[in-house]
Amino acid sequence: MKLSRGYLADFVALFFPELCPACGESLMANEHVICTDCLYHLPQTNFHLQPDNIVARQFWGKIQLEGAYALYFFAKGGRIQNLMHHFKYKGMQKIGNLLGNIAGSQLAKSAVFNTVDVIIPVPLHKSRLKERGYNQSTCFAEGLAQKLNAVVQTDNLVRLKATETQTHKSRFLRFENMQEVFTINNPESLKNKHILLVDDVVTTGATLEACGIELLKIEGLKLSIATIAYAE
Numbered sequence: 001m002k003l004s005r006g007y008l009a010d011f012v013a014l015f016f017p018e019l020c021p022a023c024g025e026s027l028m029a030n031e032h033v034i035c036t037d038c039l040y041h042l043p044q045t046n047f048h049l050q051p052d053n054i055v056a057r058q059f060w061g062k063i064q065l066e067g068a069y070a071l072y073f074f075a076k077g078g079r080i081q082n083l084m085h086h087f088k089y090k091g092m093q094k095i096g097n098l099l100g101n102i103a104g105s106q107l108a109k110s111a112v113f114n115t116v117d118v119i120i121p122v123p124l125h126k127s128r129l130k131e132r133g134y135n136q137s138t139c140f141a142e143g144l145a146q147k148l149n150a151v152v153q154t155d156n157l158v159r160l161k162a163t164e165t166q167t168h169k170s171r172f173l174r175f176e177n178m179q180e181v182f183t184i185n186n187p188e189s190l191k192n193k194h195i196l197l198v199d200d201v202v203t204t205g206a207t208l209e210a211c212g213i214e215l216l217k218i219e220g221l222k223l224s225i226a227t228i229a230y231a232e
């Protein structure tokens with residue numbers, strides 16, 4: 001008997017079913033990465049339809065943004081937390097690509113976001129990148145780029161210090177902590193471009209703000225931000 005690839009895959013799946021990283025249920029043969037139930041019920045923000053959304057407000061008076069967006073609301077103990085855990089720590093890079101496609105399809109319909117030229121993921125420090133093997137924000141950026149007709153740039157904005165944003169510090173200390181953390185290798189290439197800066201989760205916005213300050217020093221540059229989730 002000749003075993004087709006499909007047959008073999010079904011056979012393996014019988015004993016080792018692929019699980020949905022958001023709810024933990026077995027995926028059906030026609031489901032890819034995230035189960036249908038989760039895809040329909042994950043808490044979408046629809047921030048692309050609401051220019052003065054809560055993420056945009058975080059940056060008012062700090063940095064000038066064209067648009068601010070997060071795909072989902074993050075809740076502790078919820079499906080998004082499970083999803084982000086698998087995405088960041090269990091090597092499931094395909095989660096980022098899928099969510100980038102979903103977010104990109106929404107943003108492509110937005111008059112603000114569909115003019116984006118270059119997508120830049122918030123960089124990890126090279127020691128952290130080596131340890132983790134991938135930058136989760138780059139996976140998201142690549143999924144977005146497929147829908148937005150934009151290019152992803154990962155070697156221009158770089159993180160000089162391994163400093164992490166520390167949530168227990170005051171806003172001022174956190175901001176101090178982020179000073180001179182990021183630099184841009186080739187600012188000239190970003191002149192007069194619309195940049196979409198992306199990160200996995202936005203909370204206080206300190207990291208995005210620090211990157212944004214550097215990017216906005218470039219002549220004619222327009223800046224928007226997009227993240228997978230917004231956490232209060």
Ligand SMILES: [Zn+2]
Nearest residue numbers: 020023035038
């Ligand atoms: Zn699920």
